[in-house]
Amino acid sequence: MSIVHILQAELELTGPGAVTAPEAHTVASVLRPDLPLARDGWGNPYLPGTSLTGSLRHQTPPDRRRALFGDVFKDPDNTSRNGREETTAIASPVRVLGTRLTLPDTPVTHRRHTAVDRHRAAAKATTLHDRELLPPGTELTLWLRIDSETTVSPLVDEVLELLRGWRPRIGGGRTTGYGRAELITVRHRVIDLSTPAGLHHWLTTGGPGLVDDQATVVHDRAQRAGGAPDEPYVFGRALQFRIADAVHIGTGTSAERSGRRGGVAKILRDHENVPVIPGSTWKGVLRARVEFILRSVGIGDVCASVEDNTSGSCGTCVVCEAFGWSERPGRAANGAEPSKTVGARGRLLFADSPVRGGEVRVRNHVAIDRVFGGARDEALYSEETVEDGHLTLHIRHDKAVPDLIRAALVLALKDLADGAIGIGGGTTRGYGTLTAQPTTADWLTAERTSAMDTLRAHHRPTSPAPAQATEEAPA
Ligand SMILES: [Zn+2]
Structure with a gap:
C-alpha cells in the first residue's frame, strides 16, 4: 500500500x-x-x-x-x-x-x-x-x-x-x-x-x-472532440418536426402585465431562453399513444398508466418495461399483489427539444357565458405560444427496446405527424399540432408498413377487444 x-x-x-x-x-x-x-x-x-x-x-x-x-x-x-x-x-x-x-x-x-x-x-x-x-x-x-x-x-x-x-x-x-x-x-x-x-x-x-x-x-475534452458517444437512437436517427399552428407548454407561472387584469401564462424556456419542449412531454404523450395503439389492436396485457380506475402503471407489461414505471398508492387496493419493488427505470430516453426559428406571441382567450351568451366577465386570460419554428426529437435507448414497442412508437409518431395527437396545452383549442419535415415524413411512411406487420404478428385473436378502444387521444 x-x-x-x-x-x-x-x-x-x-x-x-x-x-x-x-x-x-x-x-x-x-x-x-x-x-x-x-x-x-x-x-x-x-x-x-x-x-x-x-x-x-x-x-x-x-x-x-x-x-x-x-x-x-x-x-x-x-x-x-x-x-x-x-x-x-x-x-x-x-x-x-x-x-x-x-x-x-x-x-x-x-x-x-x-x-x-x-x-x-x-x-x-x-x-x-x-x-x-x-x-x-x-x-x-x-x-x-x-x-x-x-x-x-x-x-x-x-x-x-x-x-x-x-x-x-x-x-x-x-x-x-x-x-x-x-x-x-x-x-x-x-x-x-x-x-x-x-x-x-x-x-x-x-x-x-x-x-x-x-x-x-x-x-x-479540448483534444478529443465529442467525448464519449451518446446512447444510440432507437430509430438510428433524430426526427425533424415543424410546428403547424401554435404550441403552449406552460411553466405553471405567469408574468404580470401592467394595467390589465390577469397575467400571461409563460411558456417553458431553456437556459438560453429558447422555447423548449421538455423530454417529459414527449415521453408522456408518446407513452399514452403507444398504450392506446396496443390496446386498440387487441394486444392485451397493456396497462393504462394514467387511467383513473386502474391508478398507475402495472410494472409487468411491455410498455412499462420500455417506458419505466413507478409504484403508486392505491394500486394494491384492486386486489392485485403488491409488487416487491418500487419501480424501474425505462429503456427509452427522451431529450428536451428547443424550438428554433419560432415566434413567441401572446394570445388572448375568454370564457363564454353559456346562459347569457357572449364573453363572461373577468374570464379573460392570456398565454404565450410559440408559432412556426422547427424542432428535433431525440429518442435514444440504453437497453434493447422490444420490437412491439418500436413498432407502436412508429405509429404513434405517424399520428403525431398527421396531427392526430398534439403536444402541450390547449390541444382541444387547436394548439400543439406538429407536422414532420420532408425526410422524417418519408421515413415514417416507409416504416409504417413494417410496423403494422409487427403488430399483426403479435396479435392474438383470442384476446377480447378492449373496452378502452374508443378512448380519446391524450392531450
Ligand atoms: Zn404496464
Whole structure:
C-alpha cells in the first residue's frame, strides 16, 4: 500500500440535472418545491459521491462491477447451517474521496410536471409537482483513490480506461433528458509514499490540492472532440418536426402585465431562453399513444398508466418495461399483489427539444357565458405560444427496446405527424399540432408498413377487444 493513486474527473452538465434530496418526500408548499435539490449544511447544492459512481458503475461491464466497485449480495457459495444464503459484502477497491459542484452564473431552475387525464384532456388533479434543477453548465469534480503496491497497476489502468469512455448521467429523470453530462478532463496523480517527495506531498497537501501540476492529464475534452458517444437512437436517427399552428407548454407561472387584469401564462424556456419542449412531454404523450395503439389492436396485457380506475402503471407489461414505471398508492387496493419493488427505470430516453426559428406571441382567450351568451366577465386570460419554428426529437435507448414497442412508437409518431395527437396545452383549442419535415415524413411512411406487420404478428385473436378502444387521444 505504498502507492496512492488519486484520479480526478471534471464534468460539465450539458442539460438540466436533477439530484433530489433524500429527505424530499414530504408535502411541499408554495415556498418549497416537491423535489428540491440535495444541499449541504450551508444550503449550497451538493452532489453525493454515490450519484456519480453509480453512473460509472452502470457503464462498467457487468462482470467487472463487483471487482471494481464492490457489492453486497446473497452468496450461493456461503450458506448458513439451515441452508439459507448469507449476505456477503465485497469492499470497493476504488474509494470515492468526494465531489465538488460549481454552479454557473445562471440560477437554479425549476420545472413543473403534471400528468394528463385522457378523458378530460387536461391536467389531472393532485399530480402537479415542482422539481428543482441544476442549471446546464454546472461543473462537477469527482476524486477517486486507489491504493497499490506498484506504480503500474492494472486496476488503475482499468479505471482510467473506464473514466475515459465515461458518458456521465447524474441524478433522476434520466429518461426525460435530465442529468446529461460531458467529461472535461481526467487527471491522474501518483503519490509514492516510499519516497520523501511523495510522502511530503501526501502530508503537506490535502483535499483537491493532492492533484497538482505533476498529475498526468489522461483525458482532455479540448483534444478529443465529442467525448464519449451518446446512447444510440432507437430509430438510428433524430426526427425533424415543424410546428403547424401554435404550441403552449406552460411553466405553471405567469408574468404580470401592467394595467390589465390577469397575467400571461409563460411558456417553458431553456437556459438560453429558447422555447423548449421538455423530454417529459414527449415521453408522456408518446407513452399514452403507444398504450392506446396496443390496446386498440387487441394486444392485451397493456396497462393504462394514467387511467383513473386502474391508478398507475402495472410494472409487468411491455410498455412499462420500455417506458419505466413507478409504484403508486392505491394500486394494491384492486386486489392485485403488491409488487416487491418500487419501480424501474425505462429503456427509452427522451431529450428536451428547443424550438428554433419560432415566434413567441401572446394570445388572448375568454370564457363564454353559456346562459347569457357572449364573453363572461373577468374570464379573460392570456398565454404565450410559440408559432412556426422547427424542432428535433431525440429518442435514444440504453437497453434493447422490444420490437412491439418500436413498432407502436412508429405509429404513434405517424399520428403525431398527421396531427392526430398534439403536444402541450390547449390541444382541444387547436394548439400543439406538429407536422414532420420532408425526410422524417418519408421515413415514417416507409416504416409504417413494417410496423403494422409487427403488430399483426403479435396479435392474438383470442384476446377480447378492449373496452378502452374508443378512448380519446391524450392531450
Ligand atoms: Zn404496464
